[in-house]
Amino acid sequence: xxxxxxxxxxxxxxxxxxxxxxxxxxxxxxxxxxxxxxxxxxxxxxxxxxxxxxxxxxxxxxxxxxxxxxxxxxxxxxxxxxxxxxxxxxxxxxxxxxxxxxxxxxxxxxxxxxxxxxxxxxxxxxxxxxxxxxxxxxxxxxxxxxxxxxxxxxxxxxxxxxxxxxxxxxxxxxxxxxxxxxxxxxxxxxxxxxxxxxxxxxxxxxxxxxxxxxxxxxxxxxxxxxxxxxxxxxxxxxxxxxxxxxxxxxxxxxxxxxxxxxxxxxxxxxxxxxxxxxxxxxxxxxxxxxxxxxxxxxxxxxxxxxxxxxxxxxxxxxxxxxxxxxxxxxxxxxxxxxxxxxxxxx
Numbered sequence: 034x035x036x037x038x039x040x041x042x043x044x045x046x047x048x049x050x051x052x053x054x055x056x057x058x059x060x061x062x063x064x065x066x067x068x069x070x071x072x073x074x075x076x077x078x079x080x081x082x083x084x085x086x087x088x089x090x091x092x093x094x095x096x097x098x099x100x101x102x103x104x105x106x107x108x109x110x111x112x113x114x115x116x117x118x119x120x121x122x123x124x125x126x127x128x129x130x131x132x133x134x135x136x137x138x139x140x141x142x143x144x145x146x147x148x149x150x151x152x153x154x155x156x157x158x159x160x161x162x163x164x165x166x167x168x169x170x171x172x173x174x175x176x177x178x179x180x181x182x183x184x185x186x187x188x189x190x191x192x193x194x195x196x197x198x199x200x201x202x203x204x205x206x207x208x209x210x211x212x213x214x215x216x217x218x219x220x221x222x223x224x225x226x227x228x229x230x231x232x233x234x235x236x237x238x239x240x241x242x243x244x245x246x247x248x249x250x251x252x253x254x255x256x257x258x259x260x261x262x263x264x265x266x267x268x269x270x271x272x273x274x275x276x277x278x279x280x281x282x283x284x285x286x287x288x289x290x291x292x293x294x295x296x297x298x299x300x301x302x303x304x305x306x307x308x309x310x311x312x313x314x315x316x317x318x319x320x321x322x323x324x325x326x327x328x329x330x331x332x333x334x335x336x337x338x339x340x341x342x343x344x345x346x347x348x349x350x351x352x353x354x355x356x357x358x359x360x361x362x363x364x365x366x367x368x369x370x371x372x373x374x375x376x377x378x379x
Contacts, residue, residue, distance in 0.1 A: 067083060068095060077104060079108050084105065087105065100131040107121065107141050110141075110145050110149060118149075125142050125145070126138075139166065140172055142155070143160040144176075169200040178210050188223075191211075191226070194211040212252035230256075231253040231256035231257050232253070234252075254299055262295075266295065270289075277308070289302060297329065300333070304334055307341055308341070316349055319342055320346055343373065344373065346358065347376050
């Protein structure tokens with residue numbers, strides 16, 4: 034009888050623990066959806082009610098094995114309250130033991146010492162540690178690139194870039210950091226190799242699709258043409274745009290044509306030239322410029338410019354090319370004029 038009571042007590046205890054465990058799991062599952070969003074956006078912003086109810090000890094890891102303490106710690110270290118910052122750092126220090134293999138907590142500590150309370154030695158220590166733990170993480174590459182740049186070790190940036198490229202060949206951040214570093218490292222590393230990477234970047238990321246891709250193109254151009262030359266081209270462009278805004282289209286056209294000749298693979302300058310042709314109703318010049326762009330493999334650019342090219346073909350009664358471009362614009366839900374749509378029904 035005593036044995037049965039003892040057995041019953043043990044079973045009841047395990048049942049209670051199981052119910053509690055399932056309850057905590059379900060509760061934390063709801064919290065995890067909030068945490069995943071903050072991780073995805075890299076914001077780590079939680080309201081006071083969430084922070085009051087979150088349990089960082091059970092479970093102590095997310096489903097991606099990231100320590101909960103590190104996530105909550107990242108939130109507190111963003112505060113301007115010294116006591117909360119202290120609490121956040123305590124969370125981050127302790128979270129290193131909960132998953133010592135991915136370098137996530139170390140990365141957050143490195144970011145804190147880099148951006149919030151700059152401490153060169155601490156930043157370098159945690160950046161190196163996080164990179165050693167997980168060398169194929171783009172964020173870790175970014176931190177190490179800063180260290181190498183500060184030490185003028187641009188060859189190390191190139192070596193690290195080529196290594197991480199094998200794992201994440203299309204990571205926009207990795208390419209932008211690499212190109213920015215190389216743009217300021219004139220005659221320090223293998224210039225031919227770097228030049229080829231800059232050209233590869235312009236092929237890899239489509240110009241005009243998003244701002245990040247446009248940044249890749251700009252940084253690649255700094256590598257290809259050099260800072261002084263590209264800065265001078267930007268000044269010329271500003272002058273040409275000023276002239277165009279004041280209806281001095283012929284003068285602006287000369288400057289844009291000069292830029293296209295000097296920088297034959299920069300899409301932006303071709304777009305500017307087409308726009309100034311458009312204001313002068315020079316339809317043949319527009320389609321001729323478009324043909325040159327096609328020959329040079331430049332097929333991605335602003336949709337409004339593509340519309341100018343389309344209308345220029347239609348105005349020259351070249352319905353085959355004009356309507357082909359209309360189909361592209363229509364497939365991208367670009368608003369088209371009724372006149373253009375009617376012409377392409379023929």
